[in-house]
Amino acid sequence: MSATELHWFKSSYSSSSEGDDCVEVATTPTTIHIRDSKTPDTAQLKVTPAAWAEFLTRLG
Numbered sequence: 001m002s003a004t005e006l007h008w009f010k011s012s013y014s015s016s017s018e019g020d021d022c023v024e025v026a027t028t029p030t031t032i033h034i035r036d037s038k039t040p041d042t043a044q045l046k047v048t049p050a051a052w053a054e055f056l057t058r059l060g
Helices: 049-059
Strands: 023-027 032-036 045-047
Touching: 032 049, 045 049
Parallel strands: none
Antiparallel strands: 023 032, 032 045
16 A cells, blocks of 8 residues: 555644644554654654554553
């Protein structure tokens, strides 16, 4: 699946004076895609749903 086919979203809590300083996330059954909203055409992180869940758990 290409990045343009993914449904990207960001937290409603992310806001700044410029409005785009955020992390965006798109999910598929096997992969969590993560990118910088300021540079959406650059490299993305891709992790498993289990790794993403562990990351969020550790953020607390």
